[in-house]
Amino acid sequence: MDVNLFEQLLAKNRIRLLAGIVLCCSTTTACADPLSLQNAQTIALRQNPGLGALTQKIVELKHQAVSVAQLPDPxxxxxxxxxxxxxxxxxxxxxxxxxxxxxxxxxSFGKLGLESRQTRVEAAAATDTLQGQSAELVLLLRRVWLQALYTDKAIMTVRHQEQLQAESVQAALALYRSARGSEANVLRAQLARDDL
Incomplete structure (x- = not known):
């Protein structure tokens, strides 16, 4: 078996495992529908614990920006x-x-406003980080999705080629048996099939 084809098969199995995990973790009830790329992205973004923690950190910083701008309690x-x-x-x-x-x-004068601005800047930085990590996750998912699609198409092509080579061997054998073809043609067809 070709090394690249073997690697593609392994990658396809990893993709299927990833898709299976995403499907198992999904709370959707439509199990009969195939998973689309858009649904996979939605599930991956919604169920990623790192993104969820960062979202909570942003909410915390926004609330903290409001509270630090106020006078302390009497x-x-x-x-x-x-x-x-x-x-x-x-x-x-x-x-x-x-x-x-x-x-x-x-x-002291201006301290509350300065602390509030600093907290808002931290929240904005966390928001940018969240957007970057979300985009990176979507990019990785799309790469994996395209790799799985390519692997699926490659396997279908190899199966089709195997079928054509088997038919070629059968045709060469039929021609040889009817004395219209040579034994060399049969051997070439079998070698081509074996090489595939």
Missing amino acids: HLSLGAENLPFNSFSMNQQQMSMLSVGLSQTFP
């Missing part, structure tokens, strides 16, 4: 001083008191 404090532990009565001692406090932290 702090509320409640306190009790010189409160007796035996009765917890505020009237037992004159120095007992309760305190309530509210404080707010103000960052």
Whole structure:
């Protein structure tokens, strides 16, 4: 068997395995329909865990860009001083008191806007990375798809050629038996079939 044909057969088997895995992982109910290239791309993009994680990272960065642009939460404090532990009565001692406090932290001028812009830039970079990885995945899938298509056509061509060579051998044998052909023609036809 030709080495290239053997490699093509192995590649076709890998493609069939990949297509089988994609089909098994698919949640579609139409199992009778053949998998189209567009459907395979959709499934590959939707079920790729790396792309899903990157999509979640983008969502997180967009939400974070909004939250870092806002002032920090104010702090509320409640306190009790010189409160007796035996009765917890505020009237037992004159120095007992309760305190309530509210404080707010103000960052330096421009810091919130700068952090928000930086987070938006990170989200944009992650979006570009997501688009690049999606395009790379689609490109690899299309290459594999074309390789599988080529391998399928090559196998069909080889089978057709085998059939033609077998018919050629039968025709040469028939001519030889009817004494209209030579034994050399029969041998040539058989050698051509064996070479194929």
